[in-house]
Amino acid sequence: MEQRNRQSKPARRPVTPIQTDYVRAKERKEQIRQARKTRLYRRLAVFGLIVLLTFGWMTWSIVEKNKVLAAKQQEKEAALAELEKLEEEGHDLKLQLEKLDDPEYIAKLARKEYLLSEEGEIIFTLPDDKDKKKDDGSKEDKKEKGGEDYDSGK
Template sequence: MSLKRDNQAEKREVTSIRNDYVRSVEMEGQRKKAHRVRLFRRLSVFGVLVLMATIWVGSTIYAQSQTISEKELLREETLQELEAVEKEQSQLEEQILLLNDEEYLAKLARKDYFLSDEGEIIFTTPTDEEKDEEKPAEEE
């Protein structure tokens, strides 16, 4: 029987008292709830802004690191080219010094252009490449 009484007691509706205290407590509860909702909204907006700023900063840093690595590669290539040019320049400077020497010029002219001194006879001999080309033809 006690169960029936409890069920009947639960089914009864309790009417609230509408006095000033109850209204002020309800209004305070509504204010706290509204404040909590506004706080959650502000924190959500702030969180989204922080997330967007973080993504922007991260992408900027990534792009700059890519640019830096590309410039480092370009710098290395340029340094290698510089070394090659400096080496070529030193060879050309040596050649300039040799070309200023009359004996070297005379020797170079005799070798490349088959010029001769007075009373000198020039004989041409086959080069090693011509000898290599002739050997396989003779062997067959």
């Protein structure tokens, strides 16, 4: 059976192309079409590469700008917190300045800071908060200052 199949198939011989003007023109058109197709693919590849690089650059640029923006936002928040703190401090200083116009406040401040006393007044010195922590709040270390201290100007 195999012999029959082999014999029934005709042997293929190479076909020689006809060399006429028509055939040559057709072959030339096919070569031109293939060359155009190849150039088209090359142009599309170059254009695609340019688009891809541009897209990558734009994405990188946006990411970098977002990082800078986040850093500036943190700086702004820190500056606003500092501004709020300074405004509060300024308000406290204005109150202190207003208090310094009051003669009673000045007298009280002088008595407190410079241990000055009025006539008949006894001054007791209490330990600072730091001393309280060291002494565990013992009241025995309080000193009583005897006698009267008078301001030389009174």
